[in-house]
Amino acid sequence: MNNQLNVEIPSDSEVIIGILNNSDSVLKKLYLGYFPMILQLVVNNNGDEDEAKDIYQEAIIVLYNKVKRGDFELSSKLKTYIYSICRRLWLKRLKQLNRYGGDIKDFQEYLPVEDEVEKHEERDMQLNKMGDALKLLGEPCKTIMEDFYMHNRSMQDICERFGYTNADNAKTQKYKCLQRLKKLFFQQ
Amino acid sequence: MKDNQLLEMIERYLNGEMTVEESAQFDALRKKDATIDAKIAEHKEFTALLKQYNERLSLQSRLDEIHDEIDVHTLKDDLMAHPSWIVQLWRHHHSKISVAASVAIFAALIVLFFTGNLTNPDPMFKKLSKEVKLVKDQQTQLGQQQSTIIKNIRPTGPSISEKFRGTGFALTGNGYIVTNYHVISGADSVYVQNAAGESFHTKVVYTEPQYDVAILQINDPAFKNLGTVPYRFKKAKSDLGETVYTLGYPGDEIKFGPGSLTAATGFKGDTTEYELFIPVNPGNSGGPLLDDKGNVIGVITGKQTQTSGAAFAVKSNYLLKAIQSIPADSLNKSLILNTKNSLAKLSRTQQVEKLRTYVFMVKVYNQ
Numbered sequence: 001m002n003n004q005l006n007v008e009i010p011s012d013s014e015v016i017i018g019i020l021n022n023s024d025s026v027l028k029k030l031y032l033g034y035f036p037m038i039l040q041l042v043v044n045n046n047g048d049e050d051e052a053k054d055i056y057q058e059a060i061i062v063l064y065n066k067v068k069r070g071d072f073e074l075s076s077k078l079k080t081y082i083y084s085i086c087r088r089l090w091l092k093r094l095k096q097l098n099r100y101g102g103d104i105k106d107f108q109e110y111l112p113v114e115d116e117v118e119k120h121e122e123r124d125m126q127l128n129k130m131g132d133a134l135k136l137l138g139e140p141c142k143t144i145m146e147d148f149y150m151h152n153r154s155m156q157d158i159c160e161r162f163g164y165t166n167a168d169n170a171k172t173q174k175y176k177c178l179q180r181l182k183k184l185f186f187q188q
Numbered sequence: 189m190k191d192n193q194l195l196e197m198i199e200r201y202l203n204g205e206m207t208v209e210e211s212a213q214f215d216a217l218r219k220k221d222a223t224i225d226a227k228i229a230e231h232k233e234f235t236a237l238l239k240q241y242n243e244r245l246s247l248q249s250r251l252d253e254i255h256d257e258i259d260v261h262t263l264k265d266d267l268m269a270h271p272s273w274i275v276q277l278w279r280h281h282h283s284k285i286s287v288a289a290s291v292a293i294f295a296a297l298i299v300l301f302f303t304g305n306l307t308n309p310d311p312m313f314k315k316l317s318k319e320v321k322l323v324k325d326q327q328t329q330l331g332q333q334q335s336t337i338i339k340n341i342r343p344t345g346p347s348i349s350e351k352f353r354g355t356g357f358a359l360t361g362n363g364y365i366v367t368n369y370h371v372i373s374g375a376d377s378v379y380v381q382n383a384a385g386e387s388f389h390t391k392v393v394y395t396e397p398q399y400d401v402a403i404l405q406i407n408d409p410a411f412k413n414l415g416t417v418p419y420r421f422k423k424a425k426s427d428l429g430e431t432v433y434t435l436g437y438p439g440d441e442i443k444f445g446p447g448s449l450t451a452a453t454g455f456k457g458d459t460t461e462y463e464l465f466i467p468v469n470p471g472n473s474g475g476p477l478l479d480d481k482g483n484v485i486g487v488i489t490g491k492q493t494q495t496s497g498a499a500f501a502v503k504s505n506y507l508l509k510a511i512q513s514i515p516a517d518s519l520n521k522s523l524i525l526n527t528k529n530s531l532a533k534l535s536r537t538q539q540v541e542k543l544r545t546y547v548f549m550v551k552v553y554n555q
Binding site for chain 1: 237238239242247
């Protein structure tokens with residue numbers, strides 16, 4: 001448990017402001033600060049370190065999105081919140097893997113967070129579908145979609161990159177690609 | 189309007205790239221045509237999802253980068269609660285173990301069923317219960333006959349039966365015995381009975397109602413000297429938590445009661461008593477309270493009815509005080525207490541074996 005004491009744990013308000021400002025250093029402090037707690041939870045409840053990593057990153061993403069949306073109220077400690085999310089996620093995972101022995105060994109107090117985890121998982125499913133659709137899309141459509149919609153590049157840039165002779169050709173291509181992506185996404 | 193042109197307009201509209209005029213036109217179009225409005229909404233949602241997907245990917249890679257800096261293995265070893273191998277075995281294989289256990293139970297039941305052991309093969313049992321019933325009937329008959337006989341006899345004088353029982357124990361080998369005052373108060377005659385079942389008549393030599401102590405002396409010609417008592421009477425106070433025990437006659441048999449000393453004061457803070465956690469019944473009153481080494485540290489006096497398990501004992505130094513205040517002329521034999529403890533090194537069972545000849549049932553008779 002000594003390692004838990006060695007790492008610096010940032011204050012809750014520092015984390016929230018840091019996330020809102022896209023601060024890399026705060027994200028790192030947050031990540032390093034609470035990982036041991038979750039590793040402890042998972043390895044002592046039938047899991048390994050890779051599973052702990054997955055669960056923990058998911059919880060950090062939940063927290064991150066919640067703060068970004070602006071609806072994180074400091075009604076509970078960040079520590080309790082992260083622990084609760086991870087606990088819930090891990091319980092679900094254990095049940096899915098048929099490794100749930102009927103009880104879980106707890107190391108912290110926790111809150112009921114079923115609804116939030118549910119919401120997160122719905123969103124996660126959508127995003128995974130999007131990822132799958134993009135994979136199926138193939139080149140050059142995938143790069144065009146990524147450049148235009150994800151990396152906010154201008155049509156001009158894309159034109160040059162792919163060697164389209166005029167902007168209209170590029171626009172038509174982009175339109176076709178988007179239609180295909182939508183089809184792939186909604187077909188799943 | 190072609191679809192791809194519409195898309196371009198939607199994108200320009202959403203990105204705010206239209207001029208005021210164009211924007212107003214498009215708003216009008218949007219109001220007029222519900223399908224365009226739906227398309228705008230759909231496009232907005234879809235591109236937002238694409239953006240979110242991008243954000244998720246970049247966040248994930250940032251997190252992975254941070255994660256790579258952690259020495260997970262050392263951390264894991266530190267944080268792992270190491271359960272015993274049997275617990276681990278159960279955790280990993282509990283379902284298999286459960287299945288194996290149920291199969292084993294099932295198999296055992298089947299074997300029992302086929303070998304006929306599940307049904308009761310013993311006809312002796314029925315016979316026995318018949319015999320018991322026969323005896324019972326005879327008993328009730330006898331009882332009826334007896335009551336008719338008793339009705340026919342007029343009572344002649346008071347029938348004597350023992351009224352109260354307690355326990356007492358030897359102070360000396362020459363017949364001095366201590367018991368509770370409340371055991372013998374109001375008695376016509378007091379007998380003591382030893383472990384062998386022999387009764388001896390006694391006389392009450394001294395009572396100290398304040399400490400609930402009474403000293404008896406056996407004055408029966410059948411009584412033979414017991415020899416030196418094996419225990420010592422402890423003058424100092426005993427400590428809380430000390431393991432103690434008592435011997436006594438709550439029934440016809442001598443009984444051993446193990447317990448511990450729980451408080452330095454007795455009922456309602458009475459400083460002359462100890463509070464004990466020990467199983468005692470009314471007949472235990474007057475019994476010796478001994479510590480681990482076999483020192484007498486008190487005399488059992490009673491128990492509190494409300495609190496289960498709480499019992500009380502007079503401290504031995506009040507017993508000694510009572511003995512000292514006996515007037516010299518009421519003693520016709522010397523009452524000199526033993527100062528040597530010969531029980532200290534013996535095991536509990538050996539101690540009890542030695543003690544039982546010095547513990548008596550006190551039987552009290554009155555009209």
